[in-house]
Amino acid sequence: MHILYILGMMGSGKTTVGKIIAEVLGYSFFDSDKLVEQSVGIPSVAEIFQVHSEAFFRDNESEVLRDLSSMHRLIVATGGGAVIRPINWSYMRKGLTIWLDVPLDALARRIAAVGTASRPLLHQESGDPYAKAYAKLTALFEQRMDSYANADARVSLENIALKQGHNDVNVLTPSAIAIEALLKMESFLTEKAMVRN
Ligand SMILES: Nc1ncnc2c1ncn2[C@@H]1O[C@H](COP(=O)(O)OP(=O)(O)OP(=O)(O)O)[C@@H](O)[C@H]1O
Ligand SMILES: O=C(O)C1=C[C@@H](O)[C@@H](O)[C@H](O)C1
Ligand SMILES: [Mg+2]
Structure with missing residues (x-):
């Protein structure tokens, strides 16, 4: 595996x-949001959205993912929205993709x-931050869940909690x-090797 x-x-x-x-x-660790900030020369994603636009951010995010895809022995934390562009999948498919599936109420918290x-x-600007974040995360997740499900492997916090005998993911x-x-x-790579042989 070259890149996760x-x-x-x-x-x-x-x-x-x-x-x-x-x-x-x-392995080396890269955060794609940070690489976009460096390449654009603006210190925060929020400011990039404000000064330019979401589309400008997404174009730069795709460039960063393209450049990373030829490197080796890396872990890349992608931006939350990277899954929505098919071109990004063409880069990420060169490595292995893993989806951290966290319940939306835990994320909002x-x-x-x-x-x-x-x-x-x-x-x-106003309102209860938990309620607002939860509502927005729900809308975004509905648009994106099928894309996240394209990942090679899924790590479900609910399943880990169940395995450990808890019903609260916040203790993980x-x-x-x-x-x-x-x-x-490891199981994904083993299954892949078995299919090949
Ligand atoms: N297992 C955990 N239990 C409790 N808090 C956590 C856990 N993992 C991460 N956090 C906290 O949740 C917040 C988000 O974590 P992190 O920044 O790693 O997420 P991310 O997916 O990289 O988010 P971003 O969308 O900002 O890139 C941080 O404040 C972090 O400390
Ligand atoms: O989920 C998203 O669309 C985003 C997630 C962050 O990582 C940043 O990439 C940006 O705030 C957009
Ligand atoms: Mg992050």
Whole structure:
């Protein structure tokens, strides 16, 4: 495996879990949102949306994914919306894709805890941050769920919690999630090798 792409909604833990996986495997870690900020020369995604537009951000995101796709031994935390463009899949299909599937109420809770200012698609000046984030995440997820489901492997926090005998995903540590992601990757690669042989 040359590159592992971590997919998932905003706040799903792509950066947190991706860094742990990179450390375990001895791979380099890249955050595609950060690479877009560097390449555009604007320090935040929110400002890129404001100064330019979402379409401009998406074009740059595709360029970043294209450039990364020729590299080796990387873990890439993708932007939450990277799955919506088919061209991005043509780059990501060169590696392995894994979807961090986190219940929307847990996402809204994490996002409300840090505020929505850094997330232009969720930001609202007024109202309850949890309720607003939850409503927007629900609408976005409906548009995107079929795209996330194209990932080679899915890491469901609900399933990990069930396996551990809890019914609350909020007790799961990033390390437990990273371990599950590594196991899912391994089974995907084993099945792929069996189909080949
Ligand atoms: N397993 C976890 N349990 C509790 N909080 C978590 C967990 N994983 C990540 N978080 C917290 O949730 C927030 C989002 O995590 P992170 O930044 O890794 O997600 P992301 O998918 O990279 O989000 P973004 O859309 O901003 O790129 C952070 O505040 C992080 O500390
Ligand atoms: O889900 C999304 O569309 C986004 C997620 C973030 O990672 C950023 O890429 C940006 O805020 C858009
Ligand atoms: Mg991130």
